[in-house]
Amino acid sequence: MKTNIHVKNRVAIIGAGLTLFRRRLLETPQEMAWIASKKALEQAGMDFKDIDCVISGSAPDAFDGVHMKGEYYSEGAGGFGKLHFRVFVGGGTGVFVPIAGWWMVASGLCKKALIVAEEKMSSAADPHPQAVFRHIWDPLIEKMLGPNLIWIFALEMHRYMHKCGVSKEDIALVSVKNKANALDHPCAQAAAKISVEDVLKSEVLVYPVNRLDISPVSDGAAALVMVSEDVARRYTDNPIWVAGIGFNLDSYSWTNRELAYPLYLKKAADMAYKMAGIENPMKQIDVAEPYDPFDYKELHHMEGLGLAPRCKAAELTKEGVTQRDGDLPINPSGGLLGVGNPIAAAGLMKVAEIFWQLRGEAGRRQVKKPVYTGLAQAWGDLMQVGTVIILRR
Amino acid sequence: MSYMRRISSLDKIYHFKTEMEINAYHYTAGPIGTRWLEALKNGELKVAKCNKCGTRFLPPKLYCPKCFSEVSELESISGEGYIDTYSVIYYNDSGERMSEPVIIALIRFEGIYGGIIHRVKTDPKKIRIGMRVKPVFRRDKKGSIDDIEYFQPIE
């Protein structure tokens, strides 16, 4: 395996924790951050006092309704009297937080990092939290049309369907699979046994998007403990290594992109693969958690990640390749469609899932084949950033 | 530079006006915060207590701000505190002089970690740091920090 980078310290993940994902949690954002952090620290065999830096991430302040909310909720993660910062790349944040944690530990700036992502979308009460996304559009050209987030997805989904000859039925299979996978996830909000017909018969919100094509709005938090190699060896016999990271930004203008293919992700993945020495992702990635806020996005992102040939992800899905017992299990956690979508926390939940899968600790969600290398990915900012992390045992 | 002209009137340029706020937020109080607010509704100022390290603290939270253990207990205190620092507000947000100044203070309590910020009602000429104060509750209480109308000096 060839890699292109020299780091001061190899970086390992030694613990992960989640809160429940729910439409509304009673706990405050600080308390949610505390619960996820405490669980991650417990798995790592550590306490808050052992941590020397806290790296956090969260989506727009407008959800929680607290400006500079990173400084607010991070108190619950013990983020004071220590090095702390918040990173924010919209929906891509959940995977960007451990990327930021990686560079802190890899560079030697800190050795024991607590990585935490929090989202309390239920605070935004009126109008619906979705309204926050109204303000991501170009203020002069697009905003006066009164757009919402589903419009973006609908335009992209339709373009992908057209270019790749993918049907609504093909796409619905993703929702069916992920919601079923989530039945085995103790934190899941939207787990369900549904059929393709259920998806097709749910309301058409914005053609071609039906209600069951979409992940829910959620409250939730997630945390990881990331440490340098010498620390990892003291705490566990089973560290999971960060093998590669990647991130990339495409054009803000939707008009200037071919929507059928996520170039932002192709470039982010190439960066991560190069670092991890991966030349053939379809063969070398054993399990993956691509970002699936909508069902077609799983297919779209599999192709951007090179986990399926272009326009072929739907076929692999139909053949059962992406099931938990398939050759390339995709979103064994249940993903955002099944577990829920507290934005930044949902992305970090995916990294936690790959960590547990590689440790063989995913319980009823454990994929059938032996897994050595896994990948988690998120997508966001103004819908044009890709963030990727590759883990290895 | 011709592209950096000062704009004297919006009437003369093309622009687009919109609002960018969520109209209403619902902030949940958390499990400990809920019980703390219920105590306020009953006219009682309580503090949270950590059973692990013994820290008694305000504002109340599900976790101890010192040792990060889970907190499940509230404890009664006398409510008598002292002024750690204060400020007197003469002008409001719009820059208008207020008919009556308002005193805002950081109030601490003996043996309690943290404290709360609240109004104090007294003569601005007489207030001083270290002054002892106690809460005055409203008659009509809702389970909110505003159930305390203000703190007043203890004679």
Ligand SMILES: [Zn+2]
């Ligand atoms: Zn304590």
